[in-house]
Amino acid sequence: MKTEAKNLTNSPRNGWLHRTHLWKWMLGSLALPLALISSTTTGRANVYATDINVNGILTSASVPVGSPVTITYRLNQTADRGVKVNILNGNSNVAVLTGGSNLGLNSVVWTPTSSGTFHVSITAGASDVSGGSGNWTQISIDGTNTAAVYPLGMDVDKNTNSPYYGRVVVGCAADGSANGVTQMVGLYKANADGSPADEGAFGYAGYATNDSGNVGVGEMSQVGQDPYHNSNLPGIIRIAGDDRIYFLDDSGYGSVVACDMQATTNQIVINGGFLSLGYPDSLDNYANNPDLYDLNVGGIGWGQFDVAGFETGQPAVYLDDTGDYPGAGVWMYHLVNGAADPNDTVGTQVLAPDNSSIFVTGGGLSVDAKLDIFVSQLRVNDGDPLFRVFAFTNWNGGVLPPEGDGGNDTYAVPGAEAPAWAIGSGNDVLSGINDTVFNSRLNPTLVAVATQNGADATNGYAAYNGGITILGAMTGAVVVTNLDSANWYTSVAFDNVGNIYGCSQTTNFWRVWSPPGPNTNTTLAVATIVVPVQFIITKITASPTTPGCANLALDFTAPGNPAPSTFVVIGSATVNGTYTPVPGVLITGGLGSYQATFSNCSPMFYKIQKVNIITAD
Numbered sequence: 001m002k003t004e005a006k007n008l009t010n011s012p013r014n015g016w017l018h019r020t021h022l023w024k025w026m027l028g029s030l031a032l033p034l035a036l037i038s039s040t041t042t043g044r045a046n047v048y049a050t051d052i053n054v055n056g057i058l059t060s061a062s063v064p065v066g067s068p069v070t071i072t073y074r075l076n077q078t079a080d081r082g083v084k085v086n087i088l089n090g091n092s093n094v095a096v097l098t099g100g101s102n103l104g105l106n107s108v109v110w111t112p113t114s115s116g117t118f119h120v121s122i123t124a125g126a127s128d129v130s131g132g133s134g135n136w137t138q139i140s141i142d143g144t145n146t147a148a149v150y151p152l153g154m155d156v157d158k159n160t161n162s163p164y165y166g167r168v169v170v171g172c173a174a175d176g177s178a179n180g181v182t183q184m185v186g187l188y189k190a191n192a193d194g195s196p197a198d199e200g201a202f203g204y205a206g207y208a209t210n211d212s213g214n215v216g217v218g219e220m221s222q223v224g225q226d227p228y229h230n231s232n233l234p235g236i237i238r239i240a241g242d243d244r245i246y247f248l249d250d251s252g253y254g255s256v257v258a259c260d261m262q263a264t265t266n267q268i269v270i271n272g273g274f275l276s277l278g279y280p281d282s283l284d285n286y287a288n289n290p291d292l293y294d295l296n297v298g299g300i301g302w303g304q305f306d307v308a309g310f311e312t313g314q315p316a317v318y319l320d321d322t323g324d325y326p327g328a329g330v331w332m333y334h335l336v337n338g339a340a341d342p343n344d345t346v347g348t349q350v351l352a353p354d355n356s357s358i359f360v361t362g363g364g365l366s367v368d369a370k371l372d373i374f375v376s377q378l379r380v381n382d383g384d385p386l387f388r389v390f391a392f393t394n395w396n397g398g399v400l401p402p403e404g405d406g407g408n409d410t411y412a413v414p415g416a417e418a419p420a421w422a423i424g425s426g427n428d429v430l431s432g433i434n435d436t437v438f439n440s441r442l443n444p445t446l447v448a449v450a451t452q453n454g455a456d457a458t459n460g461y462a463a464y465n466g467g468i469t470i471l472g473a474m475t476g477a478v479v480v481t482n483l484d485s486a487n488w489y490t491s492v493a494f495d496n497v498g499n500i501y502g503c504s505q506t507t508n509f510w511r512v513w514s515p516p517g518p519n520t521n522t523t524l525a526v527a528t529i530v531v532p533v534q535f536i537i538t539k540i541t542a543s544p545t546t547p548g549c550a551n552l553a554l555d556f557t558a559p560g561n562p563a564p565s566t567f568v569v570i571g572s573a574t575v576n577g578t579y580t581p582v583p584g585v586l587i588t589g590g591l592g593s594y595q596a597t598f599s600n601c602s603p604m605f606y607k608i609q610k611v612n613i614i615t616a617d
Contacts, residue, residue: 203263
């Protein structure tokens with residue numbers, strides 16, 4: 001394949017197809033020594049708390065006054081400068097606790113002394129992990145928790161309002177074993193410290209039938225099951241602003257699928273590439289435009305994608321045509337109810353092919369909240385003079401065009417979309433790009449590309465370039481080059497605090513690197529501690545009516561002036577038993593003083609309940 005690629009002097013090698021042929025001998029391969037990485041970046045971000053639970057719950061926990069609350073959290077690395085756990089009531093700090101600072105799971109205990117709704121924020125600090133060298137430093141531990149069998153995609157949840165904030169999702173595209181673990185085809189979910197997700201590591205979202213119709217059993221369909229296509233599933237992975245996992249099914253003509261963060265259910269976002277009859281009016285449809293693109297090379301439809309716009313209320317899926325030469329460029333479809341609008345059979349051609357640069361993409365794309373597009377070409381020939389990485393800024397003024405207009409090429413005239421910057425001409429370090437991401441959807445400052453099986457190199461895996469390169473988002477200037485260049489990387493991601501992640505098919509690990517310098521980061525937990533106001537039973541009276549029964553009156557007080565109808569009486573035959581609503585209760589009163597009357601015919605224990613929260617005995 002390498003010799004054949006060099007003979008294709010006017011076209012890029014199809015990197016997806018090439019990876020499929022390589023997978024059998026790459027599984028279980030040994031990692032080459034980590035290359036020394038130098039950097040002049042001044043980034044400061046690496047340690048932070050995630051997976052914050054209150055009494056084992058990721059959302060809200062209700063506890064009475066005086067009851068101890070256990071707060072657990074995970075650190076992605078050791079916080080040698082300490083951890084502070086702050087208990088907040090509104091903007092006021094009611095308690096500051098010293099938390100554990102170890103990599104992995106830590107806990108603290110707090111006992112509320114008053115009612116209210118309390119939030120938890122955790123601030124962790126760490127010294128310069130580079131030891132003053134200025135290098136980006138690997139902070140992940142190569143082991144069974146970070147093993148990745150034939151990974152094609154990965155991402156990290158950067159949604160700060162999500163209980164899954166910091167979660168790492170890596171795809172496994174082939175059954176196999178590596179680094180002491182055996183994995184099935186699907187999604188592997190981990191906490192930021194590498195530990196398995198609380199509900200379990202593996203999930204396949206019930207997506208057993210791939211785009212080519214092949215079926216897996218208890219997993220996704222895997223590489224090699226389709227004799228006509230690559231069967232790359234799951235491919236590129238994106239975690240979007242709606243807190244769902246999106247992944248590429250590249251087994252046929254390219255489907256994008258979404259699932260929840262626990263990977264239990266799935267939804268088809270869009271299916272079919274340029275051969276699909278699902279979008280008959282779009283410019284990339286071969287049935288209507290047989291002469292528009294050369295279909296002799298490749299045969300894959302959508303090969304890269306991104307899902308963006310949730311932050312600005314403009315959700316859309318962006319796709320590129322990877323398999324053809326020249327390709328159909330980058331396309332956009334509006335999202336409605338989590339899927340491409342079925343009424344829009346046209347889509348919009350965001351970036352059209354430009355024969356002067358052979359804009360084929362295939363190297364990944366990402367779209368920020370301002371509709372800036374960062375996209376790369378998959379180039380593999382030595383000294384290729386064409387650019388490799390591009391930034392197209394503020395596409396269409398940052399506003400999505402109306403649906404149904406893009407098929408007329410209204411918004412993208414071939415050759416007219418001049419990039420804000422383009423880099424990589426003749427730079428073999430940037431050859432073999434497979435993924436392109438940025439560090440922030442709202443304000444990108446860094447762009448990273450993952451490279452695999454690029455042009456000839458002296459320090460790459462099997463003598464071909466690899467590794468991860470980090471660029472400045474404003475100019476494309478190289479910030480870090482040759483990050484772990486000894487190995488091949490199929491995908492790359494940032495977390496929300498600036499660490500960079502990559503998954504490798506030559507090490508069969510996913511790894512994390514931290515920028516140099518000391519740092520401090522604060523995480524506000526989604527979980528809250530609700531301590532209800534106590535209702536005080538001030539008097540109990542009983543008057544016999546029939547043998548064994550009595551009319552019972554419970555006088556109680558409550559702050560404020562809630563309506564009597566907001567209270568119920570619940571009872572149980574034992575003090576620690578199951579309490580259920582008592583029938584026939586009449587509650588009267590107001591202005592903080594109430595009385596509940598009902599008939600009692602057997603020994604019972606009673607509580608006053610308001611809005612389904614047990615508040616007092």
